[in-house]
Amino acid sequence: MNSTYLLERLSNLPTSSGVYQYYDAKNKLLYIGKAKNLKNRIKSYFKITDQTIIPNPAISQRIQIMVSQIALIQTILLSNEQEALILENSLIKQLKPKYNILLRDDKTYPYIYIDMSEDFPTPAITRKIIKKKSIKYFGPYPNGAREILESLYELLPLVQKKSCLQGKKACLFYQIHRCPAPCEGKITQAQYHTTIQEAFKLIQNKNKLIALLNSKMHALSEMMRFEEAATYRDRINKLTAIKNFSVIDSTKLYDFDIFALSFEGKNAILIRLFMRGGKIISSSFEHIKSEYDFDENSIYKQAIINYYKEEIPLPPDQILLPSLDTEHISELETYLYKNCHKKIQISIPLKGDKKDLIGLAIKNANEILRLQSNRSYAEDVLLAALKDLLELNSIPFRIEVFDTSHHSGTNNVGGMVVYENMHFIKDAYRHYALSGSDEYSQMREMLTRRAQDFSIAPPPHLWVIDGGKAQVKLAQEILESQGAEVEVIGIAKEKIDAKAHRAKGSAKDILYTPKTSIALKPTDKRLQFLQKLRDEVHRYAITYHRQKKQKEMQKVSLLEQKGIGKASVKKLLDYFGSFEAIQNASSEELTQILGKRAAQIKAHLSTSG
Known part of the structure; x- marks a missing residue:
């Protein structure tokens, strides 16, 4: 630490709300935080005695290590705590500082809904609020919503498609007893609503739904229709996973979201339980990894900001947490009210049935962590070895x-x-x-587009580029322009007779870091791991290329069928490079290539999209 700089900086800090950023001596971003009073918060990281400054012994070991590296402090002043809260979370996602823990699961979960104002309502899936008072929601379902919906349509005689209601004659679905044919008046609205009530019961009673699916699966097996039976088996497995908590039932019709964190070593599990109407209807978890200790306050705060960033169909009345600093509760409740348009209380229960629910969440988080840690131990060792080999600043989780x-x-x-x-x-x-037009410019374009999306999809710990020194340097330049802390390596394929050699287990590929090149034995597990990653991206890129080429060939074939000769098509492709570019070309450009035939080509292109 530069004591002279820090002492002077601490004496001149603003007292307003805002976001602070810590950098090390190499201008690498260490940490982002927010504060109601920037001066008080930043000074709390340090202990000053007789003009000497050290990390505050009262803070966690992770933060003490971080504070010892601070060489620069920057602040962003904001009008209030809410603005600081949102900006802090956004910057952590976009820039991924070394000592902040980043939660990546910020998806909105699906709900099943039914519009009861319709004459013959049908279940469907949504992730958004539907602005109608007649909507009945069920969920959220982090997993299994599609499987529940498909099961309802197969087990109950429901209108299979909204378009069926516009028809005047019963279709195949009626003949196979999957639709009651209201289009021909074969069922009244009152009779149909009895079926909808049965749908409600199946959604709310996963055991009954699974029992019906089991009967269907066994019947199909007896008829030797094994592929269809396997489809039901897979669906049952998916639904069984989400019914595990359905035995938990409260006499009170609680609507709670329950969060709990379990951590050990480099691994943590953040679990969410969703209770609606006194029953836990679904759950989800996120596996978090960190080289340092886990800050529970930061994780719970970030989880709430991520999950409730917009209005959801069935918000809870309360969010239950094992712990949270008092200073965060008020600001998060304000955030929840603003985004969800409902007063949601954040509770840290100390006794009673709410405390029991926290205990249930922790118990399940502990068990998931045990299973995950046992499975990931060997990989954690491998990734730590990669960090040492490649001289990375952090383990590339x-x-x-x-x-x-x-x-x-x-x-x-x-x-x-x-x-x-x-x-x-x-x-x-x-x-x-x-x-x-060349591999280098193509890589630049792709990496730039990915880096520009960091605010939407947060950056990883490591980029692996299929290429050598030039590609690694290019990637570094792009990342520096975005201010993101992502490390880069390249893996260049061994070439034999000027051709890339990909033989598994024997390819002598070269690894490139920003500082050096590394040649490992083909049997080295670290090399084989990186080769596995490179081979998967190569397969993925090649597959997309072939799909794109096949579509192009189909479009070219259509032009040839319309009388455009192969020579003309070749001229166009040689000049423009792709069918899409030809299609977007102006008449003047086409005339330059094909002369008088350009008008005919343009007419055919406009009908070939």
């Missing part, structure tokens, strides 16, 4: 991997895959249609 694919300068595409907690996170995969 979340990794994004990039590759491009093209053929003779056409159908240029890129792919990004994501790896975390022993899994490829396929929901986070992204593909990119690229316009660059």
Whole structure:
């Protein structure tokens, strides 16, 4: 620490609300926080005695380590605590400081809803508020909403599609006893509403729903229809996972969201239980990893900001937490009221049935943590070894991997895959249609687009680039322009006779860091792990390239069928690079390439989209 700078800076801090940022001597972002009074909050990190300054011994070990590295303090002044709360959370997501713990699960969960004002209502799924008083909601369902909905339509004679109600004749669904055919007046509204009430019961009673699905599965098996039976088996497995808490039933019709954190070593589990009408109807959890200790206050605060960032269909009356600093409760309740348009109390129960619910959440979080930690131990050791090998600043718990694919300068595409907690996170995969004419410019375009999305999808710990020194340097420049703390390495394929060699277990690929290159033995587990990541992104990019090329070939074939010769099509593709570029070309550009035939081509292109 630079004592002279820090003593002077602390004496000149503002006393208003705002956000503060700590940087180290290399201008790397260490930490982001917010405060009602910036001067009081920032000074609380330090202990000053006789013009000497040290980290405050009363703060956590993680924060003491961070404070010892502070070389620069920056502040952003804001009008009030609410603005500071929101900006702090946004900056943590976008910049991923080294000592902040980042929660990535900020999804809104689906709900099943039924519009009871309709003559023949049908269940559907929504994640948003539907502005009608007649809507009845069920949920939230972090998992299984689609499976519940499909089961309702298969087990009950419901109107299968809203468009059916516009018809005048019963369709196939009526013939197979899946629809009561109100279009032909074969059922009254009163009779149909009896079926809707049965749907309500099945949504609320997962045991009964699963029992009906089991009967259907066994019947299909007896008829040797094994593929259909397997579909029901998979659905039952999904629904069984969300019914585990359904035995918990309160005599009081509580509407609670219950959060609890369990942590040990580098692993933590944040669990959420959703209680509606006195029953726990669903749950979800997030696996969090950190090299340092876990700040419970920060995690609970961030979880509430993330999950209640907008109005939800069935907000709770109370949020139950095991603990939270008193200073955060009031500001978070104000945040909840502003976003959810409802007064939601944050409670830290000390006794009674609410305390028992907290205990239930902690018990389940502990068990999930035990299972997750046992499974991830070997990988944690491997990732720590990678950190040492590559001289990274932090363990790369979340990794994004990039590759491009093209053929003779056409159908240029890129792919990004994501790896975390022993899994490829396929929901986070992204593909990119690229316009660059060479691999370097294509990589620049893809990485820039990804970095510009950090405010929406937070950055990982590490980027792995399929390439060498030039690509690593390029990635660093892009990340620095965004101010994000993400480390970069490259993996360059061994080439034999000028061709990339990908033989698993024997490829002598080279690793590139910003400082050096590293050659490992083909049997090295660290190399094999990175090769696994590189091979997955290569597969993903190639697959997208082939799909794009196939679509292009189909469009080219249509042009040829309309009398546009192969020579003309080749000229256009050679010049513009893709069918989309040809389609977007002006008449003047087409005339430059094809002369008098341009008008005919333009007419055909306008009908080929």
